[in-house]
């Protein structure tokens with residue numbers, strides 16, 4: 001039997017190393033830049049109208065640092081730690097420490113490995129999500145980014161070891177469904193919670209940007225030519 | 229020869245606004261000579277916002293050996309302060325985060341720190357400031 005290099009077969013799980021992670025972040029930055037006005041408009045309805053501006057500023061800073069963070073010698077963990085610190089110090093709003101903690105804990109779970117497989121990545125994303133929820137004292141149905149990320153990351157773990165591109169697509173769908181599911185709810189965390197009942201019926205900006213993070217992951221990791 | 233005076237607990241003030249943080253530091257410092265009070269307001273470029281990395285630097289600057297009480301104003305100022313504690317790791321052992329009011333807590337905490345109280349006493353005073361009687365009625 002000849003060995004097939006991981007990722008060479010359509011739908012096979014790729015190994016995820018520094019280039020793939022850098023691609024994920026570049027794609028996330030591009031999606032947020034394109035949706036900046038939409039995110040800010042959502043935040044104008046139930047927040048302080050800065051979510052798109054905040055996140056775009058942070059991700060542009062990340063993109064500017066990617067060549068340095070991904071330079072020879074970098075590991076997935078060192079890259080992601082640099083991303084986390086950049087977001088923490090440049091976003092300026094709640095999404096800075098929240099996404100920052102997400103990437104920090106993801107980095108922490110990957111150890112010194114030069115690359116990881118889907119199972120380790122899924123476990124790392126789970127650690128990131130747990131860190132985010134711990135940082136924000138966030139629970140499901142608080143109407144935040146956690147409501148999009150939690151079902152998406154659960155779908156990722158549950159879907160393995162099915163075809164990777166399918167699993168990634170299902171994860172995005174679960175995230176978008178989570179985002180939409182909490183739209184009718186009253187926000188219980190962040191600025192939107194100050195609005196009480198008036199936050200009901202408005203889509204959460206953070207849950208919206210979280211779906212972009214998932215779409216970027218799908219696009220970066222699905223093998224070329226896969227649907228998505 | 230007398231023993232060197234015990235270092236006072238330091239304070240860090242985290243606000244979205246550089247003016248709020250600096251103004252509160254000024255106010256609290258008036259009543260507490262010798263206490264390190266470090267403002268961590270706004271982003272590095274002066275914009276409104278919170279930055280946990282600046283909070284880490286502020287804690288390091290405020291710690292004279294007796295620990296630090298961090299006061300945060302609203303929303304992500306608290307998230308940034310908590311994130312700073314994670315970034316500080318073991319160095320966070322003598323750092324406390326106050327859930328009390330920002331301005332009143334800073335003034336009361338500064339006074340307690342100037343009296344040489346330990347970090348947990350200073351924290352308790354900062355949090356108890358919510359019940360301060362302002363003699364409004």
Ligand SMILES: Nc1ncnc2c1ncn2[C@@H]1O[C@H](COP(=O)(O)OP(=O)(O)OP(=O)(O)O)[C@@H](O)[C@H]1O
Nearest residue numbers: 051093094095136138144145189190205206303304
């Ligand atoms: N405690 C929390 N846990 C999880 N997510 C949260 C929490 N607080 C806010 N969020 C998410 O952050 C999003 C808002 O992000 P944004 O960057 O606009 O922060 P902000 O509310 O403006 O912060 P600030 O407190 O600095 O004003 C919300 O839509 C929500 O999804």
Ligand SMILES: [Mg+2]
Nearest residue numbers: 047048050051
């Ligand atoms: Mg906002």
